[in-house]
Amino acid sequence: MEKVMNLNMDDGMMKMISDLKSMQMVTAKIHVKRYYHEAVALAKKNADRFLPYASYGRKKLNYEIMIRKRRKAIVELVMLMCEDDNFSVINFTGNMDRRFIDKLASSMGANSR
Amino acid sequence: MDYKYIEQLLGRYWQCETSIEEEQILRVFFSQKGIPDDLRPYQSLFVYEQSLSNEKLGEDFDNKILERISAPVVKARKLTLVGRFMPMLRAAAMVAILFTLGNVAQQTFFANDKNVLDYNYASYKDTYSDPKMAYEQISSALQKVSKGINKSHKLMADSLHRPNGADTGANHIDVEE
Numbered sequence: 001m002e003k004v005m006n007l008n009m010d011d012g013m014m015k016m017i018s019d020l021k022s023m024q025m026v027t028a029k030i031h032v033k034r035y036y037h038e039a040v041a042l043a044k045k046n047a048d049r050f051l052p053y054a055s056y057g058r059k060k061l062n063y064e065i066m067i068r069k070r071r072k073a074i075v076e077l078v079m080l081m082c083e084d085d086n087f088s089v090i091n092f093t094g095n096m097d098r099r100f101i102d103k104l105a106s107s108m109g110a111n112s113r
Numbered sequence: 114m115d116y117k118y119i120e121q122l123l124g125r126y127w128q129c130e131t132s133i134e135e136e137q138i139l140r141v142f143f144s145q146k147g148i149p150d151d152l153r154p155y156q157s158l159f160v161y162e163q164s165l166s167n168e169k170l171g172e173d174f175d176n177k178i179l180e181r182i183s184a185p186v187v188k189a190r191k192l193t194l195v196g197r198f199m200p201m202l203r204a205a206a207m208v209a210i211l212f213t214l215g216n217v218a219q220q221t222f223f224a225n226d227k228n229v230l231d232y233n234y235a236s237y238k239d240t241y242s243d244p245k246m247a248y249e250q251i252s253s254a255l256q257k258v259s260k261g262i263n264k265s266h267k268l269m270a271d272s273l274h275r276p277n278g279a280d281t282g283a284n285h286i287d288v289e290e
Contacts (some may be wrong), residue, residue: 003244004251013252022237023251054265063261090254093232104255104264112288 016103018042020094026088036082039066043080050078053101059082073097116149123155 004017043050043066050066050086057063061083068076074096081088122139125131131139143152143159195202241247 004248006244010250013255017248017251017257020251022232022234023254025250025254054262056261056265058145061264063264065258065261065265077258081257081261088257090258092254092258100174101262104259105266 012103016100019096019100020092022091022093024089024091026089029085032082032085032087035087036062036080039080039087043078050076053077074100077101116152119152123152 001020001022008031010049043064050068052064053067054065055063059066062081064080066078066080067074075093077092077096079088081090119139119142122131122135126139127134140159140162142148142155144163153208239247241250
């Protein structure tokens with residue numbers, strides 16, 4: 001993250017990245033639904049660790065977003081995504097809050113809906 | 114001088130046969146001076162009563178006796194409001210201290226793992242050495258998360274406008290600040 005912060009990129013994006021400590025992403029193109037359901041089950045098994053934040057479920061597109069909080073800060077955000085032929089687990093750690101998520105949804109999501 | 118009568122009286126005295134008048138005679142005899150040597154050992158026996166009768170109680174005798182027999186005087190102390198509640202305050206302070214120590218012990222030894230950020234970033238290995246590539250991946254990941262959040266928000270908003278409240282497949286939970 002430190003090296004990324006040295007880049008001269010979009011200010012809004014850099015501001016958001018500055019709140020992050022790490023990002024991990026795992027993808028799979030096989031056994032997509034199975035992995036997704038196992039991941040969701042594992043997240044629910046650790047319900048005391050991860051709080052459900054948002055979910056979306058359609059036939060071909062499923063999202064599960066969970067957060068882990070420490071006092072008032074969101075220290076971890078995990079998204080499980082299941083599309084047609086792609087399963088992804090995206091994990092962010094850092095010092096996030098509600099404003100971060102709102103900004104994430106508004107500044108980046110306008111074009112992604 | 115013949116002290117035979119006195120010796121007879123003494124003999125009767127030892128036998129407890131003397132009358133009060135005879136004992137008085139012995140006291141008078143032994144109280145005077147010039148007692149013969151063989152009768153001198155008995156002088157103190159008949160004279161002690163007279164010497165003791167001269168002893169009188171001192172003027173502070175009454176006070177000494179009263180001091181010994183009288184009950185101790187308890188002086189009344191003025192109790193303030195704080196002093197009155199001091200035992201209760203001490204007990205409350207002890208309870209507060211024990212409660213605090215218990216909490217500290219609980220936090221120290223039984224802290225829930227979910228409150229501990231247990232990631233060791235030092236063990237992480239960067240997938241990309243090129244920051245630009247890393248930036249692109251982060252942007253891509255953030256966009257995917259944003260997409261997921263927006264889809265959830267949008268359909269939640271749509272569900273509020275549905276008359277039957279049909280399940281839209283979207284759930285959202287507010288994050289408290």
